[in-house]
Amino acid sequence: MTCVRRCSFLLLLCCLAGLLPGPVAQAAEPGVLRVLAWPGYADPDVVRGFEQRHKVRVEVTLIDSDAALWQRMSASGGKDFDVFAVNTAELQRYIDGALAQPVDPAAIPNISRQLPRFRQVEAIPGLVRGGQVYGVPYTYAEMGLIYDRSQFVLPPDSIQALWDPGLRGRVLAYNGGVHNFSLAMLSLGSEQPFRIGAEQWRSTVERLIELRRNVLGFYAQPEDSVDLFRRHRVALMLANYGTQQLRLLRAAGADVGYVIPREGALAWLDCWVVASGARDRQLVEAWLNYMLEPEVSGLLVSRQSLGSTIAESAENRPQDHLRWLEAVEDVGRRERLWVRVISGDRLARVLAP
Structure with missing residues (x-):
């Protein structure tokens, strides 16, 4: 047999050997799912249950802010993760940045298990683009009103109660410019609290x-x-953290x-989103x-103490109106003017350039 034929014959044997099972063949490595999520969304026992069922390994990376989430996803163009959790107000920039795929x-x-308000995705701002759905609603929290039962004959039913002079000095609110401008817009009867027009800034600041x-x-x-509420016998509080604060107070x-x-x-809604780099x-x-x-x-x-999208909360009713957060017109301006508001500045100073 010539050298050329012998080499060809050996090459053929090697190729055939690679196709046949044998004692030296190694088992295929289990699949890996790379998850980017907030604390509490993918606890160890939850992850373990998924791994055992699907015979895979799950790698969970936790973030604690919207900024950290964006940095993680944008650093590699979405290639470092398969799935991530983000709120609907932030989702748009992930779609714009080609970091998310349609679902x-x-x-x-199991989408069929979800409550009607979460299955009606077209009614959730930021979730659908070009007729395609970009997220699966997972959890939420609304900013309701917590009140001391002993100080109300009837429960308050309007955010106007936060401005009630009869409650002066017994009201607590959240220190956040973006949300509070939206709150003020709602109190003025606006149906677009996330968009302040040029002619609306003065009345909103007032x-x-x-x-x-x-x-x-x-x-x-x-x-x-919780500490302020109990020490100062507060009557009414805007609960920025919703039922989490309710549970803490009752405890x-x-x-x-x-x-x-x-x-x-006002309410935030977190969704699971397929990353552009999903393998x-x-x-x-x-x-x-x-x-x-x-x-x-x-x-x-x-x-x-967060809301589930497949079961009604004991504190919520199906007819309750939740206004899902949206991207606002100018985050920087809202925060800048808010600092002036809480510092005690008068209207002219707050609105000054």
């Missing part, structure tokens, strides 16, 4: 100055609000109620479906 609802059977004069103070963290022994005002409550679409869809199982979704309620 195929037909591939996620409204916030009135709020500053009526409240005991502004809190930042839920624990701070501390406070006799409090919770209502969604008739004007509606195994079927595995991602299995994860999305798993997240909507009752046992998994229920942990958001029991552990985090």
